Amino acid sequence: MTGSVSRSGARPPLLGGxxxxxxxxxxxxxxxxxxxxxxxxxxxxxxxxxxxLVGAAIIVLFVxxxxxxxWLAAHDPxxxxxxxxxxxxxxxxxxxQEGFPLGGDQVGRDLLSRLLVGxxxxxxxxxxxxxxxxxxxxxxxxxxxxxxxxxxxxVMRVVDVMLSIPSLLLAFSIGALFPRPSQFxxxxxxxxxxxxxxxxxxxxxxxxxxxxxxxxxxxxxGVRPRAIVFRHMLPNSLGPVIVQATxxxxxxxxxAAALSFLGxxxxxxxxxxWGQMLGGAQNVIDSHPSLAFWPxxxxxxxxLGFTLVGESMRDALDPKNRR
Amino acid sequence: xxxxxxxxxxxxxxxxxVLSMLIFGWLRALPGGPVSALLGERGTEEGRRELTAQLxxxxxxxVQYGKFLGRALSGDFGMSTGVQPGDAAVEIFLQRFPATVExxxxxxxxxxxxxxxxxYLAARRRGGWLDNLGVVGSLVGVAVPVFFLAFLLKYLFAVxxxxxxxxxxxxGGLEATRVTGxxxxxxxxxxxWDAALDALAHLVLPAMALATIPFAVIxxxxxxxxxxxxxxxxxxxxxxxxxxxxxxRRRHVLRNAMLPVVTTIGLQTGALLAGAVLxxxxxxxxxxxxxxxxxxxxxxxPVLQLLIVMAAMVYVLVNLVVDLSYAVIDPxxxxx
Numbered sequence: 001m002t003g004s005v006s007r008s009g010a011r012p013p014l015l016g017g018x019x020x021x022x023x024x025x026x027x028x029x030x031x032x033x034x035x036x037x038x039x040x041x042x043x044x045x046x047x048x049x050x051x052x053l054v055g056a057a058i059i060v061l062f063v064x065x066x067x068x069x070x071w072l073a074a075h076d077p078x079x080x081x082x083x084x085x086x087x088x089x090x091x092x093x094x095x096x097q098e099g100f101p102l103g104g105d106q107v108g109r110d111l112l113s114r115l116l117v118g119x120x121x122x123x124x125x126x127x128x129x130x131x132x133x134x135x136x137x138x139x140x141x142x143x144x145x146x147x148x149x150x151x152x153x154x155v156m157r158v159v160d161v162m163l164s165i166p167s168l169l170l171a172f173s174i175g176a177l178f179p180r181p182s183q184f185x186x187x188x189x190x191x192x193x194x195x196x197x198x199x200x201x202x203x204x205x206x207x208x209x210x211x212x213x214x215x216x217x218x219x220x221x222g223v224r225p226r227a228i229v230f231r232h233m234l235p236n237s238l239g240p241v242i243v244q245a246t247x248x249x250x251x252x253x254x255x256a257a258a259l260s261f262l263g264x265x266x267x268x269x270x271x272x273x274w275g276q277m278l279g280g281a282q283n284v285i286d287s288h289p290s291l292a293f294w295p296x297x298x299x300x301x302x303x304l305g306f307t308l309v310g311e312s313m314r315d316a317l318d319p320k321n322r323r
Numbered sequence: 324x325x326x327x328x329x330x331x332x333x334x335x336x337x338x339x340x341v342l343s344m345l346i347f348g349w350l351r352a353l354p355g356g357p358v359s360a361l362l363g364e365r366g367t368e369e370g371r372r373e374l375t376a377q378l379x380x381x382x383x384x385x386v387q388y389g390k391f392l393g394r395a396l397s398g399d400f401g402m403s404t405g406v407q408p409g410d411a412a413v414e415i416f417l418q419r420f421p422a423t424v425e426x427x428x429x430x431x432x433x434x435x436x437x438x439x440x441x442x443y444l445a446a447r448r449r450g451g452w453l454d455n456l457g458v459v460g461s462l463v464g465v466a467v468p469v470f471f472l473a474f475l476l477k478y479l480f481a482v483x484x485x486x487x488x489x490x491x492x493x494x495g496g497l498e499a500t501r502v503t504g505x506x507x508x509x510x511x512x513x514x515x516w517d518a519a520l521d522a523l524a525h526l527v528l529p530a531m532a533l534a535t536i537p538f539a540v541i542x543x544x545x546x547x548x549x550x551x552x553x554x555x556x557x558x559x560x561x562x563x564x565x566x567x568x569x570x571x572r573r574r575h576v577l578r579n580a581m582l583p584v585v586t587t588i589g590l591q592t593g594a595l596l597a598g599a600v601l602x603x604x605x606x607x608x609x610x611x612x613x614x615x616x617x618x619x620x621x622x623x624x625p626v627l628q629l630l631i632v633m634a635a636m637v638y639v640l641v642n643l644v645v646d647l648s649y650a651v652i653d654p655x656x657x658x659x
Contacts, residue, residue, distance in 0.1 A: 161345065164338050164635045168597030169615070173346075173631065176619045250466060257468045258601055263620055278471060285474050286482055296471045303466035311462070 039239070042316035049316070055308025062302050066119040073113035074099065078270040083108035091287050105277075105291055106284055114272040115294055121273035122253055122302070125187055129252035130245050132191035137198020138241075144199065145206025146229045156203070159196040167193040171255050175264035183266045183273070190255045194248050201244055205237035239317045246310035250303035257299055274299050328647065335639050343395075343632050347388050391628075400629045405621025406614050412625040415614055416633065421504035422492055423603070423610035425522075427595045429530040434537035435588060442545025442584075443577070449550065457542055464539035469598050473532035473605035480528060488525050490607035493518070529606045533598050537591035544587045548580035555579070581652050589645030593638035 046052045065072065085094035086108045094104030102111040144155040162170065175181065175189035209215050209232075218228050253275065259265045260279025269276055277295040285292045382390075394401070400412040407415055445454040481489035488494065492506055500513045507526070510519025552558060553576060561571045599612030607613065611630055618627040 157341075161338055161341050164342060164639050165631065166594040166597040166634065166638060168594070169600065169631065169634060172597075172600065172615070172619055173627075176622075254466070254468050258470060261468075261470045261601065262604070262616055275468075278468070282470075282474070285478065289478055292471065292474065296468065299468060299471075300463070300466050304463060307462055307466055 039317075042239075042313070045316045046312060049312050051308050052312035052316075055305045055310075055312065058301060058305025059309060062119060062305065063123065065116060066123040069116045069120050073110075073116045075110040075113040077109060077114045077117040077272050079110075080108040091284075093284075093288050093291070102290070102294060106281075106288070111291070111294060114277060115274070115298060118272035118274045118277060118295065119298070119302075121183065121271055122256075122275065122299070125183065125190070125256045125273060125275070126249045126253045126306075128187045129190040129256070130194070130248045132187065133194025133248060133252075134198050134241070134245055136191070136195035137200075137202060140195065140199035141202025142206065142229065142234065145203040145210075146225075146233065148207075148210075152203070155199065159199050162193075162196040163200075167197075168255060168258060171259065172262060172264060175259045175262075181259075181264050181266060182268070186256050186259050186265055186275075189259060189264070190252045193255070194252075197248075198241065198244065201240055202237055205240060206233055209233045209236060240314075243310050243314045243317065246306055246313060250306035250310070253299055253306075254303055328643070331643050331646070335636070335643070338639055339632060339636055342635050343392070343628070344388065346628055346631050347391060348384060401625030403623055403626045405623035406617045406626045412629045415626055416611070416629055418504075419609060419611045419614050422506075422608065423596070423599055423612060425505050425507060426526060426529055426533065426599065426603070426608065426610055427592065429526050430533035430595060431537060431588070431592050433530055433534040434541050434591070438538045438541030439545050439584065442542040443549050443580075445542070446546045446549035446553065454546070457546070461539035461542045464535045467535065469532060469536065470601040470605055472535055473529065473602045476528045476532055477605060487528050489528075492522060492525050492609055494521050494525075525608075529602045529608050532605070533595060533602045536598065537588075537595070540591055541584065541587055545580065545584050548583045549576060552576050552580045578652065582649065585648055585652060586645055589641050589648075593641040596634045596637070 085104065086092065086106065093106055094100065094108055096103040100110050100112065102115070105111050105114065140155050140159065144152040165173075171189045171193045174192050175185060177189075178185040206229075214236075215228060215232055218232050223232070256265070256273070257275030257278050260273075260276045261282060263279075265276050265279050266273065269280060274295040278292055278299065281288070281292040281295070391401070398413060400416075402408075403410045403412055403415055441453070441457055445451075445457045448454055477489055480487050500515060500518075501509055503509055503512070506522035507519050510516065510522055558571060558575055561575050566575075596612060596615075599610060600615045601612070602608070603610045603612035604616045611634075614626060615630050617623070618630065
């Protein structure tokens with residue numbers, strides 16, 4: 001796209017309305033995508049990016065399955081319908097059969113129904129962990145970046161200490177903190193690890209904006225500080241935060257599986273979750289690898305979907321790639 | 324430079340102190356506790372109280388921390404209550420440290436050896452088959468849970484094909500002289516080649532599992548960094564000056580692209596211990612990661628305290644080394 005001096009090609013009318021003059025000015029200053037916001041131009045590039053489309057398709061499918069799973073599943077995921085075919089002594093699990101295309105699990109429950117219904121809990125773990133991590137990071141990062149001074153120092157020291165432990169190790173430690181592990185403790189453990197990362201991201205973005213023209217302009221116009229932070233600075237920081245949140249969704253689902261593997265996951269498996277199914281299959285993996293392969297495959301595909309979307313959004317929002 | 328290093332080391336001390344306090348309080352808050360872990364369900368009320376007093380767990384928490392700190396400064400981190408009951412925590416650390424270092428070093432060498440050249444080649448032929456394969460592979464690599472990959476490798480190469488050992492650090496019954504505790508190095512030093520080879524064979528699968536994520540990340544960062552640098556004006560200038568391709572690649576492209584790559588290598592090295600917890604558990608590899616996994620399971624406070632603080636220290640130190648290595652790679656950093 002080539003920049004134009006003004007919409008009509010002539011000089012802005014001197015006595016025109018203020019709006020027209022501003023429009024003309026905005027048009028004349030646009031170098032690349034004249035008058036197109038970063039978000040709009042990012043979206044235009046995303047729409048044609050196969051990486052984004054594949055990732056988005058995976059996510060949409062995942063969410064639809066999760067929402068419809070109670071109707072999609074042929075059997076009750078916690079009913080031990082094939083219990084008669086389970087033999088501890090001979091190390092046998094129910095094979096695939098009429099009505100049970102993937103067979104049963106170690107206690108005779110329908111594997112396919114468990115996978116379908118499991119998507120719901122998996123989605124929940126991912127979304128809640130991300131939202132909690134994001135909320136915590138948003139509060140800390142905004143405080144540090146907007147207020148500066150000792151608040152900034154204090155918050156950043158806490159963040160530094162949290163970041164001085166490898167994140168997964170931190171999640172394990174937090175997961176081990178609770179007397180009775182449950183879905184909630186898993187979510188909390190995975191979420192806490194993300195707080196310092198979001199906090200850093202937001203603080204950096206806030207600091208960068210404090211001296212920028214649009215904030216100075218708002219201050220000069222007498223906009224209240226709170227409004228500057230919430231109306232002008234925060235919205236401008238959202239791009240990288242959304243990208244990070246998308247990537248964290250993938251990480252959260254994988255980390256939850258790791259917690260289950262270490263025995264720090266939800267022990268109640270009446271409502272299935274993929275990470276828990278994978279963690280629970282570790283003892284039978286040598287004789288019945290399929291019990292691990294199916295939930296692992298689901299986790300990998302979904303994590304990949306979120307990663308693809310996150311990465312392609314990051315590329316699209318990068319002003320360097322704006323063409 | 325020296326002052327900078329000293330200041331960073333002082334910061335490290337602060338981080339370790341705060342961290343030790345946090346972990347101390349935090350681990351005390353762990354449910355169950357070592358008393359239940361040691362006595363199980365059978366313990367009588369009497370026995371419980373006695374053991375609690377014996378372990379000093381009945382005193383106020385700051386008294387406990389004070390004592391802990393005092394003893395820690397003289398190298399005493401208490402006795403293990405669950406991982407290897409009766410052994411000193413420090414002993415367990417020293418015993419297992421070489422195993423994890425050996426494993427991590429092998430893993431990171433694998434990741435760097437494959438990640439940097441492939442990332443560089445992918446960037447030079449952007450959009451080619453190697454580039455596409457690498458990008459897709461690195462995305463998938465990050466999406467695969469580490470422990471599942473470890474299981475997959477073990478299932479395929481150890482259980483099904485039987486090419487490599489499935490667990491441990493060395494074959495049972497093998498006589499080997501121990502000098503350093505690093506089994507491969509020991510074998511080389513004492514010229515016991517079969518012992519060195521045996522130890523190496525035990526490292527391959529866990530190291531491969533552990534290397535996946537660092538490899539994927541190093542590959543992508545190298546690719547991105549090289550792509551960035553190839554776009555720079557000074558590369559075009561160098562080309563128009565008529566420098567040979569070889570000189571441009573080595574001096575202008577690779578050197579400048581290395582900054583973010585070195586940071587990434589450092590960060591990934593520091594974070595390896597988390598992956599080691601999972602990988603070592605799958606392969607029953609007797610390192611720090613396995614001790615941590617057992618420690619969580621059995622609520623072994625002394626061992627967990629020591630290992631987590633140590634993990635954090637290594638992480639911070641590695642980052643310091645990374646920052647210092649900037650000055651070596653990029654002279655501009657030195658003058659700042």
